[in-house]
Amino acid sequence: MKEFFYRVIKGDSVVGISAKFNLPIITIIEDNHLTEEVAEGDILVLRKENRQTYKVEAREDINAVCKKFNISREEFATLNKIEYVFYGLLVYV
Numbered sequence: 001m002k003e004f005f006y007r008v009i010k011g012d013s014v015v016g017i018s019a020k021f022n023l024p025i026i027t028i029i030e031d032n033h034l035t036e037e038v039a040e041g042d043i044l045v046l047r048k049e050n051r052q053t054y055k056v057e058a059r060e061d062i063n064a065v066c067k068k069f070n071i072s073r074e075e076f077a078t079l080n081k082i083e084y085v086f087y088g089l090l091v092y093v
Contacts, residue, residue, distance in 0.1 A: 001047060001048065001049055001050060002047070002048040003045060003046070003047045003048075004045075004046055005043055005044065005045060005046070006021070006043070006044045006046050007041065007042070007043050007044075008038045008039060008040055008041060008042040008043070008044065009040060010040045012038060012040070013037060013038065014028055014029060014034065014037065014038055017038070017044070017046075018090055019090070021046055021048070022048075022053055022090065023046060023047075023048060023053070023090065024053065024080060024089075024090050024091050024092055025089070025090065026080055026081050026082060027047060027049070027092075028044065028046065030081065031044075031045050031046070031047050032044050032045055049092060051079070051092045051093070052069075052092070052093050053090050053091065053092055053093070054068075054069065054090070054091055054092075054093045055088060055089070055090050056085045056086060056087055056088060056089045056090075056091065057087065058087050059087075060085065060087070061084070061085065062076065062083070062084055062085050065085055065091065065093065068093075069093040071093060076091070076093070079091075079092040079093075080092055
């Protein structure tokens with residue numbers, strides 16, 4: 001696992017930071033105990049797991065993603081702490 005710090009700049013959002021560093025949104029939120037959007041100057045801990053990430057494609061649901069990567073829904077939920085997916089979401093698989 002690789003861990004580093006990131007200082008939020010003007011115009012940043014959790015979604016944008018997620019895309020910029022190829023990290024699932026839930027990882028950023030949980031690692032930094034976020035309850036609201038980030039603000040300029042905030043310093044975030046970004047932790048990159050030794051796991052593959054995947055960007056959900058159009059018309060895919062959680063079952064399709066699990067089948068594509070041969071993982072159970074339970075394992076998916078444990079990794080990502082979510083129970084549904086949507087287009088463009090970055091998740092661990």
